[in-house]
Amino acid sequence: MRHNACMTTQPKAADRAYAHIRESLLDGVYTSGDLLSEGTVAADLGISRTPVREAFQRLQNEGFLRVYPKRGAVVVPVGPEDAHGVLQARLLLELFALDALAARGAEAVRETGRALLRDCEQEQQGTTPSGARELGRTFHCRLVGSAGNPVVAGLYETLWNQQERIAAAATAGSAHAAQDVAEHAAIATALHEQRPAEARRLLADHLAAVLHRSGFSGRPSLPPEAGTSASA
Amino acid sequence: MRHNACMTTQPKAADRAYAHIRESLLDGVYTSGDLLSEGTVAADLGISRTPVREAFQRLQNEGFLRVYPKRGAVVVPVGPEDAHGVLQARLLLELFALDALAARGAEAVRETGRALLRDCEQEQQGTTPSGARELGRTFHCRLVGSAGNPVVAGLYETLWNQQERIAAAATAGSAHAAQDVAEHAAIATALHEQRPAEARRLLADHLAAVLHRSGFSGRPSLPPEAGTSASA
DNA sequence: AGACGCCAACTTGTATGCAAGCAAGTGCAC
DNA sequence: GTGCACTTGCTTGCATACAAGTTGGCGTCT
Numbered sequence: 001m002r003h004n005a006c007m008t009t010q011p012k013a014a015d016r017a018y019a020h021i022r023e024s025l026l027d028g029v030y031t032s033g034d035l036l037s038e039g040t041v042a043a044d045l046g047i048s049r050t051p052v053r054e055a056f057q058r059l060q061n062e063g064f065l066r067v068y069p070k071r072g073a074v075v076v077p078v079g080p081e082d083a084h085g086v087l088q089a090r091l092l093l094e095l096f097a098l099d100a101l102a103a104r105g106a107e108a109v110r111e112t113g114r115a116l117l118r119d120c121e122q123e124q125q126g127t128t129p130s131g132a133r134e135l136g137r138t139f140h141c142r143l144v145g146s147a148g149n150p151v152v153a154g155l156y157e158t159l160w161n162q163q164e165r166i167a168a169a170a171t172a173g174s175a176h177a178a179q180d181v182a183e184h185a186a187i188a189t190a191l192h193e194q195r196p197a198e199a200r201r202l203l204a205d206h207l208a209a210v211l212h213r214s215g216f217s218g219r220p221s222l223p224p225e226a227g228t229s230a231s232a
Numbered sequence: 233m234r235h236n237a238c239m240t241t242q243p244k245a246a247d248r249a250y251a252h253i254r255e256s257l258l259d260g261v262y263t264s265g266d267l268l269s270e271g272t273v274a275a276d277l278g279i280s281r282t283p284v285r286e287a288f289q290r291l292q293n294e295g296f297l298r299v300y301p302k303r304g305a306v307v308v309p310v311g312p313e314d315a316h317g318v319l320q321a322r323l324l325l326e327l328f329a330l331d332a333l334a335a336r337g338a339e340a341v342r343e344t345g346r347a348l349l350r351d352c353e354q355e356q357q358g359t360t361p362s363g364a365r366e367l368g369r370t371f372h373c374r375l376v377g378s379a380g381n382p383v384v385a386g387l388y389e390t391l392w393n394q395q396e397r398i399a400a401a402a403t404a405g406s407a408h409a410a411q412d413v414a415e416h417a418a419i420a421t422a423l424h425e426q427r428p429a430e431a432r433r434l435l436a437d438h439l440a441a442v443l444h445r446s447g448f449s450g451r452p453s454l455p456p457e458a459g460t461s462a463s464a
Numbered sequence: 465a466g467a468c469g470c471c472a473a474c475t476t477g478t479a480t481g482c483a484a485g486c487a488a489g490t491g492c493a494c
Numbered sequence: 495g496t497g498c499a500c501t502t503g504c505t506t507g508c509a510t511a512c513a514a515g516t517t518g519g520c521g522t523c524t
Contacts, residue, residue: 048509057290061290070516072476148316149321154311159387246477270506301485301505
């Protein structure tokens with residue numbers, strides 16, 4: 001590539017490739033089962049295969065793609081059982097975070113509630129789809145991060161990637177964004193007003209609602225097993 | 233590289249590089265803070281930088297390395313708080329797995345106990361350090377996998393990488409392997425004999441003991457917060 | 465017609481060359 | 495002696511060339 005317009009974009013080509021493919025995946029340009037190759041994507045972006053290869057790897061261990069040894073990379077299809085599993089895991093981690101936060105003391109709970117409320121205010125403003133995605137991420141990641149366990153926070157970030165993949169594959173992309181924001185605000189308020197028990201309940205309801213809205217709720221009840229194990 | 237002895241090993245060079253670096257990390261050849269470069273490792277292995285680069289990436293998102301944009305890759309140091317966080321996360325996930333397993337019915341509990349006992353028999357035989365590592369992994373991963381939630385299982389595999397990193401950095405590498413095996417066997421037996429509640433208790437004790445033996449137990453008590461949130 | 469084998473078009477895997485970036489050390493000017 | 499610019503040696507980032515593997519189809523032989 002001689003016409004390499006490398007001046008126009010400082011960020012690494014690998015990052016551009018990663019962002020591009022990820023966006024295409026989340027926006028439905030590539031759909032479940034699609035087979036894409038390094039060469040094709042590289043040509044589309046006007047870069048070489050090397051950074052695209054790197055992006056493929058990252059997307060693979062985030063669960064978006066699956067690279068077959070010498071065939072290409074297929075977009076991993078996501079089914080109801082995946083959605084159920086992800087939401088169950090999220091419930092487990094987020095309830096743990098709430099408990100750990102409560103154990104850190106009243107002041108920590110209050111401060112976290114305040115920070116989360118700020119996130120919610122931003123959520124009410126930003127309206128672009130990708131913006132909403134990002135804000136939802138910050139809200140839940142901050143919630144889990146408040147537990148003070150970086151390892152769990154890292155695990156949750158991994159989980160969130162799969163969450164986004166499911167949301168993208170769901171029937172309605174972000175049709176219920178307003179409802180999400182409202183539930184987020186309720187959780188944040190409960191924390192800020194020192195009612196952690198209610199926050200727990202609201203969070204469980206929120207996740208159940210998210211699963212239901214995604215259209216993947218084949219089985220009626222998400223809370224039973226996860227709820228009993230992490231709370232009772 | 234003309235003397236490329238590529239005939240001796242069919243598996244991909246990237247995998248060899250990954251395995252080599254990982255082993256070197258776990259065996260203490262590279263220690264915390266070490267700075268290593270693609271070129272050096274490539275030369276050591278007699279391959280080119282490309283597969284080494286791929287290995288670096290994999291090791292980075294497994295938490296072993298941290299690649300600095302144009303400087304090199306440093307071996308991520310691990311401290312007591314990391315050990316605490318990992319063990320807390322393990323407790324959370326493994327207790328969840330136990331509960332989910334119990335919810336799947338008595339027969340599932342029994343069968344899982346049987347499979348875990350088989351793992352323990354193998355553990356008693358294999359004595360090489362890397363063999364013991366692998367068997368411990370299979371035991372705990374099978375335990376978590378028995379919950380029937382692949383997402384949680386995937387999260388746990390991620391966790392286990394960090395677990396191994398901690399074990400490698402711990403004072404005694406695998407001096408207490410026999411004790412581990414005994415505790416594993418106790419857990420498996422409890423499951424096989426349909427005493428899930430005791431299995432829970434044994435598991436919590438086992439993890440607390442692992443943390444203590446690692447030498448990273450700066451704070452006296454692991455169970456308090458994690459135990460209350462996930463079990464009480 | 466059916467089956468077998470070859471071939472051609474894809475794909476990834478690896479090596480290598482080149483350019484750019486960062487750090488430290490060197491030497492010069494003041 | 496002190497401070498600064500340059501140079502040198504390292505590193506990664508990317509592009510490209512080549513090797514090897516897989517797939518599907520086409521032609522031929524039975």
